[in-house]
Amino acid sequence: MVANLNSLLKKTFGYDSFRPLQEEIIRAALDGRDVLVLMPTGGGKSLCYQLPALVREGLTIVVSPLIALMKDQVDALQAAGAPATFLNSTLNADESRHRIAGLYRGEYKLLYIAPERLMLSGTIEMLESWKPQCIAIDEAHCISEWGHDFRPEYRQIANLRDQFGQIPMMALTATATDRVREDIATQLRLHEPQRFIASFNRPNLQYRVVPRRSALRQILEVAGKHEGESGIIYCGSRNGTERLAKRLTENGVKAAPYHAGMNAKDRNRNQEAFIRDEIQVICATIAFGMGIDKPDVRFVIHQDLPKNLEGYYQETGRAGRDGLSADCVLL
Template sequence: MPRDLSGADALLRDVFGYDAFRPGQGEIVDAVANGADVLAIMPTGGGKSLCFQLPALMRPGLTVVISPLIALMRDQVRGLREAGVAAGALTSGNTPEENDAVFDALHAGDLKLLYLAPERLASGGTARLLAQSDVHLIAVDEAHCVSQWGHDFRPDYLRIGALRRELDVPVAAFTATADEETRAEIIERLFPGTAPQVFLRGFDRPNIHLAFAPKDSPRKQILTYAAARKGQSGIVYCGTRAKTETLAQALRAEGHAARAYHGGMEAEDRRAVETAFAQEDGLIVVATVAFGMGVDKPDIRWVAHADLPKSIEAYYQEIGRAGRDGGPAETLTLYGADDIRLRRAQIDEGLASAERRGADHGRLNALLGLAEAQSCRRATLLGYFGETLEAPCGHCDLCDRPPETFDGTEAVRKALSAALRTGEHFGAGHLIDILRGNDTDKVRQRRHDQLPTFGVGKDLSQSQWQGVFRQIMGFDLMRPDPERHGALVMTDRALPILKGQEAIRLRRDVVDRRAVRAQPKALVSEEDAPLLSALKAKRRALAEAASVPAYVIFNDRTLIEMAETRPQSLDDMAGISGVGAKKLDRYGADFLAVIAGEAEALHPARRKLAGRAAGSLYDRLLEAQAALVRGPDGTDKPLSCSASQLAKIAEARPGSDDALARYLDDKRHERFAAAFLDVLTDAA
């Protein structure tokens, strides 16, 4: 049913096409719109952008948005313009003509949102320009970039505090990844001397399926995973630049559209990949973490890690790029002992303080605990962020197939003993040879075949021992020592197990190709799939014609709702989530033609009222008019009101004869006033 809207609700519906806020959005929008300083930590895909875009339309003057990547800014500006919002960006990627258009709009006072990269703040000209531009709010996207310890640190983010003082306006800062330490640093840098309202929203993304798997022919694992999701947009994260190239090539050889992306590429080549990923359906980008923050594509259906991420926060942020439209999405993370050794070495060999290295090891430990979890992964992940899950999620690999475990206490004690008896100077490979009683040259040369531990582990196979050592490192019972060329050294955590004071259960590594779901969940039913494909084809054609990413037209979630509900009129179409007034006017008829065969012919004045109470009132006024076109007896000269007249009456709802007379000349007032007032009175 059409409904009248006011304030934030009206803008949410008419501009952005949504009937309701997502959980937690409404109160953040209210706080920002009311001029409060705000720090909001929201999950990736939780709708952060709306929390500053909507208040920008509610507040007077200009909102300046500090955003870290050109691609992200350009996509958001395109999306806002498609929705009818006056937005612009000043970036190094602009043409002179684009910059001139933004400057002209600024000087004319026509812009509501201006996007800037933080590096622009280093220019005195930018500060002078903003001082003259009636700025009423600064919004900071990806606010964790202000943290000097974060891997996304951008030094120019430190200039935002000075800009805030100079303009004397409120700041609204948003991020998806901020532990307690980073939150404190954001507040110190962006809100010195003030206490912002802090909104910490739930970290759960229930639409994302979580899965980990030990490496076992990892290239084949990735190719198998991608094959089951052919035609869906995905990201594969790799630990090295070289691997992105070789894996992208392997995917192309299997018939996938795949592109590599890493920091060693020319800037122009990186931009070409970013543009292709935004605009094409079904492209796979194989990337290092250089392909990160600027990914704003809402319909990424899967994210795979070919190598272990550096921390649990990095993992959360990277998988969070999937399913931002709320639709089903899947993830797979591969890991092995070599990954753990590499990540430990990167921390230990870094230049950070001992305290910081300890914190980084803790973050890695949390990720390894998630990788080696023996029950619901989502519960483990949310537990790290201080949230609890009342019951297993039913939407992770461990809920799908609970792992087989065994009492690993004795195996762990044997492994620890072998390391200690060899002076903690060797890695897992040599220790496994000792435990299994393998008569190698290295074992004999060091007389390790004379140790009490030689051959005590023959009950486990080579691969089983590799699984034991991987879990030993995963539980941080032993660490590779960079000063001893990666030799495994026991940690204090292992002492209670070595002394027989604690027991430990390990997962049994079972090579089971079914452990990772071969077939993803379908986006729509088999019956609706052909229509969804047709709608996507129409979207692609319109996007190519407008030179914008496909999701700027409509995202997948909106097309799925169209395919499932099959709206038969523009009024029906206006009720689809994501279809705002501007997009309805611009694209509604095109998509309705795909669904219903042909679009209804509505006058533009009526089309603008689609989905609103004024729309149905317009229709009733039109009916009343039709009965009187030739007068009450049907014998008079034809007379009618224009569509724009009827639209104005439907919107204004005049409640008296005098008020109605302002919209009608004498002839039309005489013929239609009484009938129109009856309609207006009934609708009141």
């Protein structure tokens, strides 16, 4: 088993060895245990459910709150030759039917889906035919009212226990207090879950709190220090993201806004431009907070105060996911 896991790790994901706790989590999942994973952004959470999904027979459902995250991860898996797909509102009717037909034929090992779509009666009926073998719940703190990003639709996921008996579940998050962790386990009705808590020390991130004087000038100084490198700037309002992106572009820094008030097409276009390095900076609200998989973000600036410490940790965690040095600046 050890040799097989390491071989698959290298062949599919390109890594020579597991990061701390990954192998133990994967083994617990393959033993059919319920698992609760608390691991920092950039710590390799996704691999903890992706690799077991490729090993075990049948389909693994991945519940993900963000459409952008689904697409990023499925694109990466498909590029590595792993049979994965997603179902969400960005697909037209023909594309959805094509993917659903593939699921009926057993062509996929991983299905990414949002909680709202998952709990539709029609989806539940299809799941009964697809016979999922595991459910992974990413960004699991969304299920807790005590968390910083509560989403009521996450509460319905536990109903799958009634539908599919003791199908093993894996709940994963990068940010959860003791109270939130207990709430996740209770709400999902996890059965004697094996808990894994990784170190949250990110020594490659340099944190600085800078007195705010001229925010635009200060932001341009940081961006100038990181010329040609990617950065995220968090703003407290939707209008703030658009104003700042415009001012940065006028000052020679290619930037684009990202917030929940934009239509999905524009948001996705700006995100793709950021990931492909067509723009240097994304000016965002917390709508950009979860699951954006770009390893080489070299700076994160908060132009305004974050909502709370958990949110700040999650947002600055977008920086330096490749393990190289990155700056986190709070104005």
